Amino acid sequence: MDFAFGPQDEAFRREARAWLEERLTGTPGRRDWERELGKGGWIGLGWQEDGYGNRCADLPRQVVWAEEYARSGAPARSGHIGENLLAPTLIAHGTPEQKRRFLPPIAEGRELWCQGYSEPGAGSDLAGIRTTAARAADAGEYRITGQKIWTSLAHEADWCFVLARTDPGSTRHHGLSFLLVPMDQPGRVEVRPIRQLTGTSEFNEVFFDGAVARAGHVVGGEGNGWRVAMSLLGFERGVSTLAQQIGFAEELGRVLRTAVATGAAGDPVVRDRLVRSWAELRTMRWNALRTLGGSEGPGSPGRTGDSGGEGAPSVAKLLWGGWHRRLGELAVQVRGAAAAAGPADRSAALPYELDAAQHLFLFSRADTIYGGSDEIQRTIIAERALGLPREPRGRP
Numbered sequence: 001m002d003f004a005f006g007p008q009d010e011a012f013r014r015e016a017r018a019w020l021e022e023r024l025t026g027t028p029g030r031r032d033w034e035r036e037l038g039k040g041g042w043i044g045l046g047w048q049e050d051g052y053g054n055r056c057a058d059l060p061r062q063v064v065w066a067e068e069y070a071r072s073g074a075p076a077r078s079g080h081i082g083e084n085l086l087a088p089t090l091i092a093h094g095t096p097e098q099k100r101r102f103l104p105p106i107a108e109g110r111e112l113w114c115q116g117y118s119e120p121g122a123g124s125d126l127a128g129i130r131t132t133a134a135r136a137a138d139a140g141e142y143r144i145t146g147q148k149i150w151t152s153l154a155h156e157a158d159w160c161f162v163l164a165r166t167d168p169g170s171t172r173h174h175g176l177s178f179l180l181v182p183m184d185q186p187g188r189v190e191v192r193p194i195r196q197l198t199g200t201s202e203f204n205e206v207f208f209d210g211a212v213a214r215a216g217h218v219v220g221g222e223g224n225g226w227r228v229a230m231s232l233l234g235f236e237r238g239v240s241t242l243a244q245q246i247g248f249a250e251e252l253g254r255v256l257r258t259a260v261a262t263g264a265a266g267d268p269v270v271r272d273r274l275v276r277s278w279a280e281l282r283t284m285r286w287n288a289l290r291t292l293g294g295s296e297g298p299g300s301p302g303r304t305g306d307s308g309g310e311g312a313p314s315v316a317k318l319l320w321g322g323w324h325r326r327l328g329e330l331a332v333q334v335r336g337a338a339a340a341a342g343p344a345d346r347s348a349a350l351p352y353e354l355d356a357a358q359h360l361f362l363f364s365r366a367d368t369i370y371g372g373s374d375e376i377q378r379t380i381i382a383e384r385a386l387g388l389p390r391e392p393r394g395r396p
Contacts, residue, residue: 005060012057013064020072030078030156034109043083044107048091052099053107063242063289070246078156082106082113086161089232093220102159102180114154116162116181116206117229119147126163126229127173131208133164135215142166142179142218144211150370154191154204157183162213163229166222176225180217181208188212197362198354233313241288241316245281248324251360252277255331258357264334273330277323284319291316314377314385321367321374328364331357
């Protein structure tokens, strides 16, 4: 396995770093920053084709960009869902008209997307969704009725890709369709932010009350939503996992510095946990690179470490979800009693404000749940990668 970057990759790194240093002045607004990235051609590097306002880059350069972006301290991306989830799905399953309509605004940073999958009764068990999409009499549009939950950045999004039941008599993964729905439909689309333990509201409930989606905005054809939705999930944990690990390394560095400052590093148990965290993070990096590069070769698609292996994304999620939650616990442990203290400024706008360690601890409690719980990931690995007997389902 050769994970070294060549001279051309390093030249690309210098270009990316210089561009970020030049543009990152002040605190850019999230939408303005997306448009700035679009002007530079930095959105859509990993797409399989160009011509939509993006530039294409091979895997090493995608990794370089992801690492440099994370190291630069640039704002969290608002366009991640459109760029890394919807766009590859449209490239794989969309019509030429759908690609021409939706890919350029994503590449230019002009339109933001959210994902309409989970529902109150269908989270990890996605096949149990109840949201319906009824075809209008003139066959020109669908009317969508139902509720989605834990919808990231729905309060900022212009569009939502929605998995809905278009066959009224269908059950489970049958009779579903993948629809592209505009969010600007007053009275038909309502977004309610969900306030979290951290005091922030990245997630939302979304209510559809007869929301309209054009018939031409069904991706993959009516009734093929499950196939399209599963294809999209395959794009969810790609190069971006490496950028995520850069952020993890910065968090681990802060925890280590705090441990030294407070004297907690003198405890051999704490030292062992710090070293273990460092070693596990390095292991995750090599696993991600091996998976992305297909180092085991193309001939064994069912093995968990291979590129294309069905268990690979679940292995990655299990690794980082548990690791990050343990890091959150370690972050407050090395702080000692001070980790339970509130803000020094009692005039703060929120009833309580969190420092970095407190935020890490509270937010990371959900890491082993969202995006597919640990139990679901283990089931996927067991059934799809290892070929073990399927777990009994409680519903037909």
